[in-house]
Every structure is written in structure tokens, then in C-alpha cells.
Amino acid sequence: MVPTSIHPKDESLIPQVGSDEQLMLDYQAGDVRAFEALYLKHKGPLYRYFVRQLHDQQLAEDLYQDTWGKVINAAKQYQVTAKFTTWLYKIAHNLLIDHVRAVKPLDKVTPLGEDETMDNLQADDQASPEPQVEQQQQADMMKGCIAKLPAVQKEAFLLNIEMGMTAAMISDIANVTLEATKSRIRYAYQSIKQCIANQRPETTL
Template identity: 65%
Template sequence: MLQYAAGSARAFEVLYLKHKGPLYRYFVRQIHDQQLAEDLYQDTWSRVIKAASTYETSAKFTTWLYRIAHNLIIDHVRAVKPVDSFTEVFEPEQDHEAHLASDNENLEAQLLDNQKADLLKGCVANLPQVQKEAFLLNVEMGFTAAIIADIAGATLEATKSRIRYAYKGLKECVDLKWQGASHD
């Protein structure tokens, strides 16, 4: 980022290529509206460009970048209450029909996995927003609690609690829904 601030367009290209996929997925997983996710994604990069001349290395670039993204999501949530505009996560990355096996055992196992994935999606969608964000940053992005705390502007202990409560809530939700589904 310092090289970009000094005028190197190639430095920006390297930053963009390194972070474009994960940052875009971050927005898609947080926001239900694909167009809005794209707009916020573009707005993040626009803010990076505008802030280049004043960028300071007080935090890792990745942390700084996701802090901008986090703040844009928070601004959107405040402007568009209620919070239930956030999306489900863990969208299927592949065409499941193309992978269905012909024998019944594999088909049943695949259907069972899909059912579990749907349960998990619903449970993640129902998490409080701060827990959902901490969980997604931890699981999908691989960020540590310390980095997530920097991004969210929360204490390390609060962030650890959010992650812990997210996992606990997901386990309880999935267990409860799974028991309910298996008795239907």
C-alpha cells in the first residue's frame, strides 16, 4: 500500500488481485442483495484509492481493508434497519446435480448432507449480526480473533466471546433442527 501511495499502479494491482476474491465473498456472505454486495465491494476499493495518500502502517493492510468493508456494512445496516437483510452463508459452490451418484446409498448420503447444509445455513442466518460476522471472518477468511477484533473495533475478549457464542448457538440450533427434522 505504501508503494501504491508513492505512485506505483502495479502495487495497487497486486493488492487488488490478492484481496479481490476474499473481499468480494465477504460482502456476498454478509449481504443478501448481490447488487448491493457489488456496490459495497466497489466502494471499499474506492475508499482504498482515496485514502492512499494518508495511509499509515498502524495495522496490517488486510485488517485495514476489512475494517473499511466492516464499516460500510455497519453504515448500510444503520440506514436500512431491520438487520434481517443479512444473508445466509455457505452457498453451494458446485452444481450438486452433476455430482449425484447413481446408486441409492450415495444419493441418500448426498441428500442427507444437503439437508444438514440447509439447516446450517438457516442457523447461521439467524445468528446475531456481530456473531455472524465474527464467525464468517474466522471460518471463511481464517482470521484470528485479534484480527477480527481490529476489523470490528471490538475488544479481543468480546470478539472471542462472539466467536464462542456463534459456535455454541450454531451447535444448539443445528441439533434442535436436526432432531425436529428427523422426527417428521
């Protein structure tokens, strides 16, 4: 069962023309183009939300598709009581919890404590840079470091960096306290910086 609405943080949440919420209402009224616009806007961040948290590409794509399927199915009962992005990522978060965390630890990564950093972590040997593809090296390095984050920090980091979500929004999606979310975001950024510094001590970001 997909929650079609969540408790609004902002009582005066009125959909504006062209906003995600308005597009969703238009789709509810039968306008498929509205959904296409909505999809184009959110497909990349949502896709990476799954792909970067899961090592299994197929599973990530399945969950990505399931998320949009639930949005489509719930469109009939959709009501604007919160931001669309909050609703969308809440569905995604719940799917991730249901399909992955209930079965096995996310990413098969030994979880770090929330206060733990990746000082002692080394980058993968395969990630060692080649001189001619420096940009690719940096990208791989970044990916590798993100992948090494603890699951909860990774989710908070991705929501923040991809969608620019505030700690309050992320805490709403992940159903944790605001302080815990702030800590997760802070430690995630610090860990990534340190991870990259460990791989390339001679270069700075």
C-alpha cells in the same frame, strides 16, 4: 472520510517484501500490478463478508465496490501503521454500519442475544437435502445456518473463518471489547453446529 491509518497494536510493524502493506506502498508509488495482487488475494473473503451478511446481493456488491474505491482513494495518504487486513475490514465494517445498520436492522433478522444460541431454530424447508447432491446440501445447510446468526456473531464468525483473524483483530475492527468478541466467536460456532445438527440429526459434521 476514510481513516488511512489506525493506531498500531504492534509498534515494530515494518512492511516485508511481498506483504500486503508493501503491495499497498507499491501501489501508492504507481505500481498497478501491486494492487492487482492485493485485490486477488482479498477479493473473495471481502466479497463474502458482505454477501453473507446481507440478503441484498446488489447492496452487498455496491458496498464491496465502495470499500475498494475507498482503498484506492486513500492510497495516496496510506501509511503502514497497522496490518492491511485490519485497515481493509475496518473500512468494510464502517460501510456496513453506515449503509445498513443506520437504516434498518442487519439482515432483517430478529437479533438474538449474544448468549443466545440457535437451539430452537430450524433450517429452511427449501434446504432439505436431495440425495444426489449431498455436498451441495451441506453447503446450503452451512449457508443457511450462517445466515441465521445474529449480525454481530456473524461478522465475528466470518472474519475468523475467512481470514483467520484473532479475537483481538476482530475486536479492533468492530470496535468492541476483546471479551465480547471472544464470546461472539464462541457462540457463533456453537450455534452453527447446533443448527446443522438440528437439520440433520442422523449425521454428524
